[in-house]
Amino acid sequence: ADMRCAFMMPSAVWMRVAVALLAFVASIQITKMLAKWCFAPGGGRPPPTRRLSATTGAAAAGGANIGVPAGEYVDMRIGYITVRPRESLLCGQHTIELQSARFRSNEEAGWWLWTHASTQQAILEQQVRAEMAAQHALQARRRYKANAPEARSGAAARVASLFTSEGSSVGGRSLASTSLQDDVDLSRAVQVVHRRALEGFASWCTYVAAGCVRSVARCGLDPDMLHDFERNIQDNFERPASRLFAEVLLLRTMESLGEQILQCPERISFLLCRSFQEAGGLTDVGPTAFAIDLDSLQDGLEQMHLHSNPYTRRLMPSGRQELGLNFDDINESGIQCREKVGKTYKEPASLMVLIDFILCYRVPIIIKAYCLAISGYIYLASGEGDDISTSHNGSLWEPRWLRINYIQYTAMLDAVAWTCLEVLLVVYTTWQRWPSLCRRSPGVPGFKWFMEHLCNMALSAFGGLLVYATRSLEQKP
Numbered sequence: 001a002d003m004r005c006a007f008m009m010p011s012a013v014w015m016r017v018a019v020a021l022l023a024f025v026a027s028i029q030i031t032k033m034l035a036k037w038c039f040a041p042g043g044g045r046p047p048p049t050r051r052l053s054a055t056t057g058a059a060a061a062g063g064a065n066i067g068v069p070a071g072e073y074v075d076m077r078i079g080y081i082t083v084r085p086r087e088s089l090l091c092g093q094h095t096i097e098l099q100s101a102r103f104r105s106n107e108e109a110g111w112w113l114w115t116h117a118s119t120q121q122a123i124l125e126q127q128v129r130a131e132m133a134a135q136h137a138l139q140a141r142r143r144y145k146a147n148a149p150e151a152r153s154g155a156a157a158r159v160a161s162l163f164t165s166e167g168s169s170v171g172g173r174s175l176a177s178t179s180l181q182d183d184v185d186l187s188r189a190v191q192v193v194h195r196r197a198l199e200g201f202a203s204w205c206t207y208v209a210a211g212c213v214r215s216v217a218r219c220g221l222d223p224d225m226l227h228d229f230e231r232n233i234q235d236n237f238e239r240p241a242s243r244l245f246a247e248v249l250l251l252r253t254m255e256s257l258g259e260q261i262l263q264c265p266e267r268i269s270f271l272l273c274r275s276f277q278e279a280g281g282l283t284d285v286g287p288t289a290f291a292i293d294l295d296s297l298q299d300g301l302e303q304m305h306l307h308s309n310p311y312t313r314r315l316m317p318s319g320r321q322e323l324g325l326n327f328d329d330i331n332e333s334g335i336q337c338r339e340k341v342g343k344t345y346k347e348p349a350s351l352m353v354l355i356d357f358i359l360c361y362r363v364p365i366i367i368k369a370y371c372l373a374i375s376g377y378i379y380l381a382s383g384e385g386d387d388i389s390t391s392h393n394g395s396l397w398e399p400r401w402l403r404i405n406y407i408q409y410t411a412m413l414d415a416v417a418w419t420c421l422e423v424l425l426v427v428y429t430t431w432q433r434w435p436s437l438c439r440r441s442p443g444v445p446g447f448k449w450f451m452e453h454l455c456n457m458a459l460s461a462f463g464g465l466l467v468y469a470t471r472s473l474e475q476k477p
Contacts, residue, residue, distance in 0.1 A: 077103035079110025080289070081117050083246045085125055089183050090190065092242025093287040096250055098257070100294035113253070113292075120252040124193070124245070131189035187241040194236055194244040197251055202233040204269035208337060211440035219337035221273070225281065229273065232282040243284050250275065250290045258297045263327050267334030267341070271297055300330040300341035310347045336439040344436045355428055362421050369417070373410050380406060405473050412471075415464025422457035426450065 080097040083090075098113035208216060209226035216223050236244055251272055255262045262268070271293075279288050307314045309324040316322045323343050332344040348356045358365070380393045380403050394400030399407060429445055430437070436444045 075101055077101070077106050077109045079103075079106055079108070079113050081110065081114050083117075083121070083242075083249055085121060085245060087125070087128075087186065089186055090128075090242050090245045092240060092246060094242065094246035095287070095289045096246075096253060097289055097291045098294060099291060102294065113257075116256040117249065117253045120256055121249055124249055124252060127193055128186070128189050128245075131192050132185055135185050135189055135192075190241040190244050191236050191239075194248050195233060197248045198233045200265050201251070201269045201272055202230045204266060204335075205230040205233075205273070207335070208440070216337075221277075221337060225277070226273070229276065229282055239282075240284050243282075243288070246288070246290070247276075247282070250292075254292055254297060257292065257294060260301060260327070261298060261330065264300075264331035264334060266331045267300075268297075270334040270337055296339075300325055300333075303341070311349045332436070332441055335441045336436060342435065344441070346432050346434065348432065352428070355424065359421070359425055359428060362425075366417070366421075377403065377406060377410075401474050408467060408471050408473065411467045412464050415460050415467065418460040419457055419464065422453050422460060426453050426457070 076099045078097055078099045080095050083092070083094045083096065085091060096113065096117060098109050100109060103109040103112065205226040208221065209223040209230075216226075232239065251268070254268055254272060254275075258264075258268060274296075275290050275292065276282055279290050303316065303322075303325045304327075307316065307322070307324045308326060310326055311324070313321040313323055323346065325341070325343060329344045330341050333341045336344065377399075378396075380390055381395070383391045389402060392401065393403040433444050440446075
């Protein structure tokens with residue numbers, strides 16, 4: 001008998017149905033493609049773009065154009081959203097713009113911005129609600145300590161209502177749907193969230209503004225403006241809640257769009273400062289347009305993708321042989337206020353690792369050498385070993401013969417050691433931090449550092465030569 005498993009055999013009917021469905025979908029796709037080629041403006045080519053420059057970009061796009069060098073024209077796609085939280089007090093008609101040359105259309109740029117900003121806005125509103133709950137909890141605690149029983153139940157009910165099913169929905173209800181109707185409490189909660197979110201940016205402003213005025217001005221920044229940014233963040237009590245909400249949302253959106261750049265807060269702070277600067281500062285002047293340049297925001301990621309080995313050089317699209325980039329370089333580029341991300345530090349390799357180890361532990365090494373030298377000085381009068389060389393060399397404070405020579409040799413050796421260490425330190429630090437010289441950044445030597453170590457070098461060499469020139473060695477009889 002012919003034994004066959006009918007279950008495993010494909011049915012002819014369902015095969016015809018599958019082929020028919022595939023043909024139907026393929027015909028729809030081909031029809032849409034032909035319609036796009038034949039009837040779309042420009043024969044299916046991408047829509048025309050606005051050509052922006054550093055001088056005319058802001059006027060052409062209705063916002064800022066960050067990161068475009070002067071005189072260079074680039075095709076930018078621009079999308080924007082209007083910040084419209086569910087709470088009317090936080091609606092100030094502020095807008096956030098996203099611009100990049102990567103997108104195929106302005107609609108795609110707008111969609112990309114909307115997906116990130118809407119998510120961050122929902123999270124931010126929940127944080128504001130949580131802060132409002134904390135504010136009312138503090139009020140209830142103060143009333144409890146003030147022995148106001150009649151106020152306890154009301155305050156507790158208001159706090160509990162924030163986390164009930166009626167007031168904790170993310171997607172459908174506004175903050176006003178809870179029992180918290182006090183605009184003062186809402187403004188206070190936004191102020192606290194604003195200070196917490198921009199605390200790192202305020203610290204960045206303080207550090208950069210404390211640098212040399214010339215170096216800060218070279219980056220297109222003004223120390224007074226940076227101090228004003230820091231004051232407006234720390235003392236935000238008189239500022240509109242809608243503007244504070246929009247600034248925090250701008251930072252959160254930049255962090256979301258930046259992807260791995262989130263690990264480089266100093267770089268984000270620099271770009272946020274540029275956005276605030278192009279928007280007219282942190283002074284409330286009504287509806288404001290904040291701009292985000294995606295290309296500048298993600299600058300460095302493509303370089304890391306192409307070459308991330310910091311120990312070897314490779315030909316990059318810029319046409320230069322460059323060392324591999326890492327996140328430390330991107331972050332420090334923000335501290336140094338660089339428009340373009342670049343290499344800021346040379347990692348030691350091979351012999352440089354040994355030199356780096358010696359320089360890092362030079363003080364413990366010298367202390368151990370001093371202890372060894374003192375031990376040798378004591379041994380010369382111990383009478384141990386060869387009694388000819390370890391006796392009759394004077395006391396501890398009145399050395400004679402070999403002890404006198406030992407002190408002079410040790411002094412000259414100490415001067416040579418410190419001179420070599422200082423020379424090695426200056427040369428090695430200059431090599432390692434060469435990409436960042438003349439820029440203010442933690443660990444980058446400045447003029448004062450060089451003068452200090454050159455002075456140490458000169459004093460050590462002079463002391464050694466002085467001891468050598470005035471040496472008086474004695475020969476033990």
